[in-house]
Amino acid sequence: MNRAVTTKPGKSASSRARTAGLFYLLSVVSGVSAEAFVHGKLLYAAGLIPVLCFSTVTLFLYGILKPVNRTVALLAAASNLVGLAFEALEWHPAHVNAALIFHGIYCVLTGYLVFRSSFLPRIMGTLMAFGGLCWLLPLSPPLDHLLHPYDVALGFIGEGSLMLWLLVMGVNVQKWQEKAASAKLRQ
Numbered sequence: 001m002n003r004a005v006t007t008k009p010g011k012s013a014s015s016r017a018r019t020a021g022l023f024y025l026l027s028v029v030s031g032v033s034a035e036a037f038v039h040g041k042l043l044y045a046a047g048l049i050p051v052l053c054f055s056t057v058t059l060f061l062y063g064i065l066k067p068v069n070r071t072v073a074l075l076a077a078a079s080n081l082v083g084l085a086f087e088a089l090e091w092h093p094a095h096v097n098a099a100l101i102f103h104g105i106y107c108v109l110t111g112y113l114v115f116r117s118s119f120l121p122r123i124m125g126t127l128m129a130f131g132g133l134c135w136l137l138p139l140s141p142p143l144d145h146l147l148h149p150y151d152v153a154l155g156f157i158g159e160g161s162l163m164l165w166l167l168v169m170g171v172n173v174q175k176w177q178e179k180a181a182s183a184k185l186r187q
Contacts, residue, residue, distance in 0.1 A: 024159075055081065062076070107129065107135060109132075111132055124161055128158050130158050
């Protein structure tokens with residue numbers, strides 16, 4: 001009985017990772033579909049679906065990455081939730097896509113956590129952080145103009161690789177359990 005209890009949290013982490021990957025995919029598909037097929041007043045309502053899906057991703061990834069560094073995971077989640085609020089409100093102060101900037105910060109921090117995790121491949125963390133840097137390029141309009149559309153492609157590659165990894169592979173259960181146990185000892 002003890003053995004079943006000790007393996008359950010890790011398996012749960014892997015299923016949560018796959019669920020996060022699924023909601024990540026749903027967010028992308030619903031966002032693209034809304035932009036392509038929905039027009040007028042319904043576009044705003046349809047645009048809330050990817051926001052809700054990605055809010056779910058954010059919360060799942062917070063739980064998965066919390067054992068790596070609780071503070072950074074919380075900062076990443078908070079940053080993305082603020083960005084998603086900007087997105088839901090379609091608010092662009094000073095004509096800056098604040099949602100994208102907060103999302104870029106989220107991707108950089110999440111990439112760092114994935115890189116440090118040991119239960120996800122480091123390359124996924126590197127790609128995610130690099131994608132996040134691409135989402136931050138609008139902070140420098142000349143650089144953004146120079147690198148567009150390559151920055152967008154690299155941003156999608158960074159996020160897409162992590163999304164697919166989570167969806168197909170989940171996390172390394174044994175290494176996640178070790179990291180979670182170590183985090184509990186530090187508390």
